[in-house]
Amino acid sequence: MALLALVFLYPLALVVQQSFQPDTGGTSVQPYADVLASPAFREALWTTVWLAVAATVGCLVLGFVLALIIAFVPFPGSKAVARFIDVFLSFPSFLITLALLFVYGTVGMANGAWTDVTGAAEGPFQFLTTPWGVLLAEITYFTPFVMRPLLAAFSQLDTGQLEAASSLGARAPRIVRRVILPEALPALAAGGSLVLVLCLNEFGIVLFTGAKGVTTLPTLVYGKAILESDYPGACVVAVVNVLISVGLYGLYRVVSRRAGA
Template sequence: MPPVAVLGLVFLYPLALVVQQSLTPDSGGTFSAYAKVFGSAAFRDALGTTVWLAVGATAGCLLLGFVLALVIAFVPFPGARAVSKFIDVFLSFPSFLITLALLFIYGNVGMANGLWTGATGAGAAEGPFHFLTTPWGVLLAEITYFTPFVVRPLLAAFSQIDTAQLEVASSLGARPLRIVRRVIVPEALPALASGGSLVLVMCLNEFGIVLFTGAKGVTTLPMLVYGKAILESDYPAACVVAVVNIAISVGLFGLYRVVSKRAGA
């Protein structure tokens, strides 16, 4: 009972207040806030932007994470163990720190533009790298930050693979790509599913990366909650967007649990 009481006090009660404010706002009218928010173009744009950024970042993290984990686990090179340990440390970094590092490199006055203008003699504003304030910059930052969340479970899965299987497949004449496709990928599917699901849910709720990139034309659901609550003081609308964001996240988590059980993962 004590853990349940603490959970109810610090999480369930505030969540209930958010849902209540979205359903019956102080201004009156049941579901009036939902009708107002669902009818706005800003909400529809934010929902579409959130979904495509989350799906795109998840796909990029799965592809990049699989390649990195494959290299670290099966390609011998000096420092492989150190790289694996660095990934564990990378998981503890806050998202805005990674975004800040990208700004120092690819920002309008970052290192890349500085090197370009220094080499060509062009003006400071004529550097070619201005994509961080676009959706593609947000996508790059999210892939950079969330890829280790895919690499870590993949490395754990690869450590369970019997190397004798790889040796037998190689001795039978299988090429490296076929070994990866027929031996390694089937063993990695549960780890890919878990890592990809985690990244998808985290990208749906990511706030710091979008805020620190300064992408003014990129509004996601968490950014819309921030704008409605802090900038416009429209708390019922902010609660509605928050409830929608929560429903999407919980729905995806439930779908993952159902699919994983049916797949025997």
């Protein structure tokens, strides 16, 4: 207990403390005023939030469809697919971005195919260094985080219930909407809020896209601390980021506990 307090809480407290201490010395809210007023911070905050929300929505839709298929359409390899998802989760996030560079990057596969076929000098896929590239990578990487709780929820769903529904003449879309969706709702909520938090905190993906125009709160922390050596500023951003994500994580815990009940 004391150990944890030492290595985790103590540093966090120091971060909060330092966020109130500008380089000029003394204690003030000056760093907050400076940072909160800066356009870079506001832009990063906005980018972070909309990226996270959009990625979460994307993950939920994609994850729901994929989990639905894995769980309810009989297929010999579905176990292997579920296994693969577990393995996928154990890889670091930046691998995805690295791969996307090859697939959609300026000299990558998709553009290469396009230039081969059309003979154009440049491919049409130039979005990778924009926020859209980050979004695509985040959706790709975080969808399994939605699928896992969903698969668990689906496996508990009584197949007898589905058979009863279909024997009563309900069509597949109706079954999905009326029977499966209500059951999956808690898992969706839990997975969704987890992904939201993780997206807010994601660092590797943003860093790897080389999207210089895309700055999120975590990269701002990194930039301020390491590149600019502006520790108070970094601490301020960190505190803001922590507040947002801890608040959301609390929500996730509440939601997932309700889902478990």
